[in-house]
Amino acid sequence: MRYADGPTVEVDVHVDAPPAVVWPLVSDVTTPVRFSEELHEVRWIDARRFVGRSSHPAAGTWETTCTVVAREPERLFEWVVGDPAHPSASWRFTLTPAGPGTRLRQWMRMGPAPSGLTPAIEAHPDKEERIVARRLAEHRANMQRTVEGIRQLAEERAAGA
Template identity: 35%
Template sequence: MGIGKPLGGEVSVQIDADVAAVWALVSDVTRIGEFSPETFEAKWTRGSTGPEVGATFAGHVKRNGVGPTYWSPCRVTKCVPNEVFEFAVGTDAVAVNNWGYRLRATDGGTEVTEYFRLEPSLPVRLYWLLLGRLRGRTNERGMRTTLERMKQVLESHEPGAADGGPAERS
C-alpha cells in the first residue's frame, strides 16, 4: 500500500424518497443527533448557518457510544446540492478524517452512500494498521445505523417528517 492511498469505508442504502429530501436531511448537521450512534449533536460555528464549502460546525461525540464526550471541529469540504456533502474533521491546519454522503437518484428514490476516509499520515496509517479492522467495522455499523434511521424518517411519508416538522417530533 502506498502512503498516499486513502483508508476508509462506505455503506449504501436505498431510500424511497426523492434526492432533494435526502439532501436536505444529510446536509443539515444540526439533525445528526437523531440518527448517529456516536455524534449526538452538532452546531454550526464561526458564523456558519448552513451547508456550503468552508462552513464550519462542531460535532459532540461519544466514541462507540461510551466514555467521555468531546467536541470535534469540522469544515465542509464538498457541497454539491443533491449530489455530495463532505466534511473534514480536525483543525484548520490538520484534518484527521473525512466523512460524507453521496446521493444518486434512482427509479425508486435515492441511493445514499455514507463514507469515511482517513488522512494518510504516518500516525493514522499506524493506527489503521493496529486498530483499523475493528474501527472500520465499528464505523460501518454506525454508518448503517445512521442511514437506516434516516431512511425511517424519510420513508414515513408523514407531513413534516423529513424537514423536522411536528410529525417527526411528536
C-alpha cells in the same frame, strides 16, 4: 490495513424517496446525532464550520471542528475533521437518483492527519491493523444506522407528501 494508508468505509441504502426529500436530511449536520451511538451533539460555528461532540467507552468525550468542503444540493455533502488542508478524517454523503428513489451512500476516510486513534496505535504499534479494523467496524455500524435512519425519515416524509 494501516492508518497511514487512509483506510475507508462506505455504506449505502436505497431510499424510496427522491433526492429532493433526502437532501434536507443529509445536509442537516444534526441528523446523524439521532442515530449514532457515538455522536451526541452538533452545533454550527459559522456558515461552513460546525463542532461535533462525541464519546466512546475507550476514548472518553471529545469535540472536533469540521469544515464543509463540498455542498452540491441533492447530490453531495462532504466535510472534513480538523485542518481542511490536512484533515484527520473526511466524511461524505452522496445521493444518486435511482428510478423514483435515491441511492444514499455515506463514506469516510481516516487520516491523513493524526486523530484520536493515534495514541492507541502509538501505544500498541504491533496491534495497529486490529485497532484500525475495529475502528472501521465501529464507523461502519454507526454509518449503517445513520443511512437506515435517514431512509426511514425520508420515506415517511415522502409518504406524507
